[in-house]
Amino acid sequence: MGTQMPLFPEQASTAASKVDTLFLFLLALTGSVAIGVTVMIVFYTIRYRRRDDSLQPPRIMGSLRLESLWSAIPLVIFLGIFIWGAKLYYSMASAPENALEIYVVGKQWMWKIQHPEGQREINELHVPMGRPVKLTLTSEDVIHDFFVPAFRTKVDVLPGRYVHTWFQATQPGEYHLFCAQYCGTNHAGMIGKIVVQTPSDYQAWLNSHAEGSLALQGRKLFLKFQCVTCHSADSQARAPVLGKLYGRQVHLQDGSSVVADDQYIRESILKPEARIVAGWQPIMPTFQGQVTEEDILQLLAFIKALEPGQTPERTEEATAPTKNSLTP
Amino acid sequence: MTTLTTPYRPQAKVTETTAENYLNVAYGVKSWLLTTDHKRIGLLYLMSVTVMFFVGGVAATLIRLNLLTPHGQLVTADTYNKLFSAHGIVMVFFFLVPVVPTVLGNFMLPLMIGARDLAFPRLNLASWYIYLVGAFLMLLVLFSGGVDTGWTFYTPFSSKASHTNVLPAVTAIVIAGFSSIFTGLNFVVTVHRLRAPGLTWFRLPLFVWSLYSTSIIMLLATPVLAMLFVLLAIERLWGVGIFDPALDGDPLLFQHLFWFYSHPAVYIMILPGMGIVSEILPCFSRKNIFGYQFIAFSSISIAVIGFLVWGHHMFVAGESVYAALVFSLLSYLVAVPSAIKVFNWTATLYKGSVSFQTPMLFALGFIGLFTIGGLTGLMLAALGLNIHVHDTYFIVAHFHFIMVGGMVMGYMAGLHYWWPKMTGKMYSEWWARLSALIIFVGFILTFMPQFILGYLGMPRRYHVYPAEFQVLNVLSTAGASILGVGYLLPFAYLIASLFGRTRSGPNPWAATGLEWQTPSPPPPQNFLVTPHVTCGPYEYALSSEGDHASS
Ligand SMILES: [Cu+2]
Numbered sequence: 001m002g003t004q005m006p007l008f009p010e011q012a013s014t015a016a017s018k019v020d021t022l023f024l025f026l027l028a029l030t031g032s033v034a035i036g037v038t039v040m041i042v043f044y045t046i047r048y049r050r051r052d053d054s055l056q057p058p059r060i061m062g063s064l065r066l067e068s069l070w071s072a073i074p075l076v077i078f079l080g081i082f083i084w085g086a087k088l089y090y091s092m093a094s095a096p097e098n099a100l101e102i103y104v105v106g107k108q109w110m111w112k113i114q115h116p117e118g119q120r121e122i123n124e125l126h127v128p129m130g131r132p133v134k135l136t137l138t139s140e141d142v143i144h145d146f147f148v149p150a151f152r153t154k155v156d157v158l159p160g161r162y163v164h165t166w167f168q169a170t171q172p173g174e175y176h177l178f179c180a181q182y183c184g185t186n187h188a189g190m191i192g193k194i195v196v197q198t199p200s201d202y203q204a205w206l207n208s209h210a211e212g213s214l215a216l217q218g219r220k221l222f223l224k225f226q227c228v229t230c231h232s233a234d235s236q237a238r239a240p241v242l243g244k245l246y247g248r249q250v251h252l253q254d255g256s257s258v259v260a261d262d263q264y265i266r267e268s269i270l271k272p273e274a275r276i277v278a279g280w281q282p283i284m285p286t287f288q289g290q291v292t293e294e295d296i297l298q299l300l301a302f303i304k305a306l307e308p309g310q311t312p313e314r315t316e317e318a319t320a321p322t323k324n325s326l327t328p
Numbered sequence: 329m330t331t332l333t334t335p336y337r338p339q340a341k342v343t344e345t346t347a348e349n350y351l352n353v354a355y356g357v358k359s360w361l362l363t364t365d366h367k368r369i370g371l372l373y374l375m376s377v378t379v380m381f382f383v384g385g386v387a388a389t390l391i392r393l394n395l396l397t398p399h400g401q402l403v404t405a406d407t408y409n410k411l412f413s414a415h416g417i418v419m420v421f422f423f424l425v426p427v428v429p430t431v432l433g434n435f436m437l438p439l440m441i442g443a444r445d446l447a448f449p450r451l452n453l454a455s456w457y458i459y460l461v462g463a464f465l466m467l468l469v470l471f472s473g474g475v476d477t478g479w480t481f482y483t484p485f486s487s488k489a490s491h492t493n494v495l496p497a498v499t500a501i502v503i504a505g506f507s508s509i510f511t512g513l514n515f516v517v518t519v520h521r522l523r524a525p526g527l528t529w530f531r532l533p534l535f536v537w538s539l540y541s542t543s544i545i546m547l548l549a550t551p552v553l554a555m556l557f558v559l560l561a562i563e564r565l566w567g568v569g570i571f572d573p574a575l576d577g578d579p580l581l582f583q584h585l586f587w588f589y590s591h592p593a594v595y596i597m598i599l600p601g602m603g604i605v606s607e608i609l610p611c612f613s614r615k616n617i618f619g620y621q622f623i624a625f626s627s628i629s630i631a632v633i634g635f636l637v638w639g640h641h642m643f644v645a646g647e648s649v650y651a652a653l654v655f656s657l658l659s660y661l662v663a664v665p666s667a668i669k670v671f672n673w674t675a676t677l678y679k680g681s682v683s684f685q686t687p688m689l690f691a692l693g694f695i696g697l698f699t700i701g702g703l704t705g706l707m708l709a710a711l712g713l714n715i716h717v718h719d720t721y722f723i724v725a726h727f728h729f730i731m732v733g734g735m736v737m738g739y740m741a742g743l744h745y746w747w748p749k750m751t752g753k754m755y756s757e758w759w760a761r762l763s764a765l766i767i768f769v770g771f772i773l774t775f776m777p778q779f780i781l782g783y784l785g786m787p788r789r790y791h792v793y794p795a796e797f798q799v800l801n802v803l804s805t806a807g808a809s810i811l812g813v814g815y816l817l818p819f820a821y822l823i824a825s826l827f828g829r830t831r832s833g834p835n836p837w838a839a840t841g842l843e844w845q846t847p848s849p850p851p852p853q854n855f856l857v858t859p860h861v862t863c864g865p866y867e868y869a870l871s872s873e874g875d876h877a878s879s
């Protein structure tokens with residue numbers, strides 16, 4: 001982030017050079033077309049400038065051959081560019097399996113970040129070099145956009161749903177993080193930095209900021225909100241047990257089924273009646289307004305990590321949350 | 329017709345000095361405010377859109393001045409946000425969309441097809457009043473606190489977070505939209521019903537083809553924008569969940585509907601400019617246009633395919649990979665007809681007899697800048713690359729090349745081409761050429777640095793920015809001040825021409841179009857004798873007079 005004037009952005013991710021290759025190719029291609037057209041126009045206008053008012057230009061109406069030529073050739077070139085761009089987009093769309101998953105919540109006007117081991121940051125994101133990092137992002141209010149020019153990644157961060165992006169950093173250093181979707185007064189101030197560290201530096205940073213893993217914090221919330229009174233592993237359970245739920249097919253009351261992913265679990269917390277699991281009563285209250293987006297991400301981390309038999313014990317003195325006790 | 333000219337020689341002698349024309353037929357405010365003459369209505373529009381252009385221009389000036397320093401010292405963040413919103417809203421909805429159809433189209437369309445007026449003259453006047461109400465309301469909004477949503481009004485920011493005049497602003501846009509719908513309707517019916525005898529579809533001037541395509545888009549797309557803003561109002565007023573996810577709405581629905589109008593609107597804003605260029609090139613190179621039917625059909629196919637590419641504004645907004653693929657592919661298809669036009673324009677110059685009067689300079693500028701705008705569009709449609717440049721200054725530069733480098737250049741070309749027809753007076757050629765040059769240079773200097781800024785990663789709509797972007801921003805502001813001078817000049821010399829003595833005569837460019845076969849300014853009924861058309865619109869190569877039209 002020097003203060004001298006750069007003309008080309010830094011390349012700090014595996015995607016950056018691929019995007020730049022496509023860009024430079026297109027720059028060369030479109031540049032030569034632009035220069036070609038300009039040269040033709042300048043040449044024609046000078047070569048055929050009016051010298052003699054009485055000169056009668058020929059009556060040329062057009063040429064089917066030329067028309068087909070300059071329709072077909074651009075079309076073929078365009079299709080080529082389309083395929084190249086689409087392949088690149090596709091390769092940037094889904095993160096590799098082994099990616100480190102980090103959660104991001106945007107709000108007017110800051111970025112709140114949670115690492116899987118519980119570390120939190122605001123407007124700063126520490127990531128290790130050389131390892132794919134998958135971001136799961138959501139917004140608390142309006143639409144924002146998580147844009148890291150040095151990585152050539154950008155994704156709109158929407159309220160009410162999760163979006164994903166991923167990158168693999170290649171160069172240690174500090175890089176701009178910009179909000180690229182206009183979000184109100186301080187949109188231009190919704191910026192931060194990405195700190196790329198070597199794996200050992202990153203580990204040292206993690207250790208110095210340890211707070212207990214995200215799943216552990218989610219477990220605390222699971223107990224705090226009394227989820228366990230119904231979602232218990234014993235015979236009196238009034239709701240499905242959540243061990244090994246994540247990523248499984250769930251059969252619903254209306255006969256359909258759904259994969260229990262981030263989006264579904266989030267919806268089940270905020271709008272439990274929306275999709276009821278087959279065989280259970282719609283008794284769960286909504287937790288809308290009770291939990292923050294960050295809380296939900298912690299609960300998600302807990303549910304993801306939950307193995308069968310690890311559901312916390314139910315404590316008898318606790319009363320189950322009911323629709324009346326929780327609905328605001 | 330009675331007044332055909334010798335090709336190549338601007339007429340000095342005029343015959344109609346004492347004759348009745350649309351300007352001297354009646355005097356007084358009432359004769360203007362209650363007129364149903366399309367020519368007078370065209371001038372009313374000219375004055376109103378010019379006012380709006382200067383309002384939008386003032387906002388642009390303040391934006392560029394604020395960006396001279398990285399810390400945004402001129403205005404506060406909120407003011408800045410209101411300025412770029414005002415600039416976008418005014419320029420798009422109150423200048424670029426209406427300008428060519430309502431000023432030049434209104435004035436020229438009946439003349440170019442040999443009609444006495446548009447099909448519905450009173451509806452035409454009503455359109456102007458509706459536009460005026462919309463524009464007036466918009467100015468009221470701007471001067472009573474403004475609006476800070478950007479011209480895109482994305483939800484849920486506009487529906488719940490913004491505390492500015494969102495509803496009055498969208499109301500103003502909806503009102504102005506109805507003016508567009510009526511104009512489009514009027515033009516479509518006029519082209520179908522009021523063509524002069526012998527004026528078949530393939531003898532229509534290409535400007536008429538482009539107005540026709542534009543009108544179809546106006547008719548079909550504008551109602552969607554109106555519906556969208558009604559839905560936005562319902563959510564904002566009564567909290568009905570349509571776009572806000574907290575109310576079970578879907579913010580992407582807003583974007584889909586918005587771009588379903590606003591992408592075709594891009595073609596509302598460029599097709600008429602393409603039509604103007606297609607008139608001017610043949611005239612100033614004394615040639616038939618190359619590939620008439622291909623240019624005509626490319627306008628139609630742009631209008632049709634243009635309805636199917638809106639999702640290319642949403643590649644990073646959360647649409648599915650599958651949708652992104654389809655919209656990217658369709659965007660490449662819609663680029664083909666534009667490419668066809670550029671090649672045909674270039675080929676028209678071949679073996680011509682090219683002269684460089686002001687309209688031609690603007691038209692050549694249009695081709696150059698539009699080509700750059702179109703080619704950078706190819707980059708934007710490439711999915712993997714779009715991710716990086718989306719919502720940065722790269723986009724800002726791209727659409728200004730199309731909208732300003734293209735459409736405003738095209739409008740200036742048309743205004744200078746038809747000014748003598750509209751007023752009967754000729755402006756100072758020297759000053760006009762100078763302004764064409766200044767606008768071209770100023771434009772390049774303003775927007776070229778923005779491509780670099782965008783690729784470096786500077787997001788749009790930023791009130792402050794990191795210091796390393798300053799040099800390019802200063803360059804851009806310097807260019808904008810040159811551009812500003814370029815736009816003020818025509819204002820001065822065009823008005824001066826009205827008081828000057830240089831009469832243009834009926835056909836100063838020795839052009840073949842029907843509009844030139846009647847006195848300047850035209851008589852109230854347009855033609856003294858109904859023209860009969862016997863050949864295509866650009867028969868500059870047929871030497872003898874009267875080949876084009878006869879009475
Ligand atoms: Cu923002």
Ligand SMILES: [Cu+2]
Pocket residue numbers: 590591594637638640641
């Ligand atoms: Cu578009």
